[in-house]
Amino acid sequence: MALTIRTLTDEDYPEFGRVVEEAFLADPDDSDHDLERPLFDLGRVHGMFDGAEMVGSAAVVGREMTVPGGPVPVATVTSVGVKPGHRRRGVLGGLMRAQLHGLHEQGREAFAALWASEATIYGRYGYGLAAQFSDLRLTRGAAFHPGVDVGTDRVREVPREEAMPVIRALYDRVAPTRTGFLSRTDAEWAYHLADGEKHRGGLTRYRYALHPNGYAVYRVRHARGDLGPAHELNVREITAADDRAFAALYRYLLDVDLVAELRYFTGSGDPVLHLLANPRLARRVDRDSLWVRLVDLDRALVQRRYLSDVDVVLDVTDGLCPWNADRWRFTVKSGEAAVRRVADEPDVVLDVAALGAAFLGGTRLTSLAAAQHVRERTPGAVRALSHAFLGDVEPHCPEVF
Incomplete structure (x- = not known):
């Protein structure tokens, strides 16, 4: 039977959930319906059907993401999956094409972003690796270098109901200045910090540590060693409006009693490495994020x-979105860009995925050229272009969507 594709309606939501569960090999579970349903506008979710059966899905949630310069609209792509038994039939390719062409026709968000379940998938649909995160492990009590100023403000732990208004206000203050951070609605906050037993993965409930200019949210994984308790302090998020608050929050977490190690999935450019007197106490494994x-x-x-x-x-070049495949004069003056179609000879030849990788300022086009994703026609052009695209900080998105 021929495959068909359409956007979903409210009646499709239960089946949409089942498709995503099956695609990610999860057990059926409707317990988070009230938590997850407000996240989706089903008019922005595509479903692929084999007859009457939905066999694949791909959703867009419109948010804002901070890019170098400030927040702009972004199409966050999520709940992309194909049922086992229906793969290698062009389902995902059809969904990606429909989604990108729909975004182009709607004219709302000029770029899309996602976290990939498998890193080999999305390059063939024009996505570029724009950010990385670090699986960071720090030994409890790790000392800072002499001269680190943690200020005089106390970090204190408070209950969730007291913490949340403060946390949300701080996040809204900081997010527009941090490349890769996303806006959060009420529904997104509820989902991001869901704290039911099923969300804990064997860890404790969330704990909330507040500083006047920042906050940390963490759980604890209980463990015991030969000398007594040796817990893992598992950080969900550290957000600080200034450097002293950042240092004070890390100092607080590193000094929690009964803990052997702090673990944090943080940005690859997290400056905690340079706070430490001994940077080798920061063990890091980098992985792709945005x-x-x-x-x-x-x-x-x-x-x-x-x-x-x-x-x-x-x-x-752009094999999926032909309106991008052309020669473009890209001019930057005083930080602002102008882009127009031209017939001139090119200085740089590249795929749209390379521009996506460089868009947040964290991936160097010179590195992509060395990896043969970018080709230079005019000497020095790649170096000049790469420098223009750099951001002041490494991009980081503190949530998986």
Whole structure:
């Protein structure tokens, strides 16, 4: 039977949930319906059908993401999956095409972002690896270098109901200044910090540590060693409005009694490494996090700020979104970009995925050129373009969506 695709309706929601569960090999569970349903506008969810059976899905949730220069609209892509038994039939490719063409036609978000369940999938749909995170482990009590200023404000732990208004206000204050951070609605906060027994994975409930200019949220995994308790302090999020608050929160967490180790899935550029007197006490394994796809190249590139002036002609290939495949003159003056179609000879030849990778300022185009994703036609053009795209900080998204 021929495969068909359409956007979903309210009546499709239960089956949509089952498709995602089966795709990720999870047991059926409707207990989070009230938590998850408010996240989705089903008019922005595509379903692939084999006859009457839904066999694949791909959703967009419209949010704002901070790029170099400030927050802009982003299509966060989530709940992408294909049922076992229906793979290798073009289901995912059809969903990606429908989603990207729909975003182009709607004209709302100029770029999309996602976390990939498997890192080999989304490059073929024009996504580039734009950020990484670190699985960071720190030994309890690790000392800071001499001169670190943690200020005089006390970090205190408070109950969830007291913490949440403070945390949300602090996050709203900080997020517009941190590349990769997302806006959060009431529904997104509820989902992000869901704390039922099923969400804990064998850890304790969340604990909330507040500083006047920051906060930390963490759980504890209980363990015991030969000398007594040797718990793992598992950080969910540290957000600080200034450097002293950042240092004070880390100092607090590193000094919690009965703990052997702090673990935190943090940004690859987390400056805690440079707070430490002995940076070898930070054991890190880096992994891919955000993948970015430019939906409308000309609209996306002018939404962010750039580090330096540049004037180059880009020859861009894009097999899925033909409106991007062209030669474009990309000009930056005083941080602001202009993009227009031209017939001039190119200075740089690249795929749209390379521009997505560089979009948040964390992936160097010079590195992509060394990896043969970018080709230089005019000497020095890649270096100048790469420098312009750099951000002041490494991008980081503190939540998986």
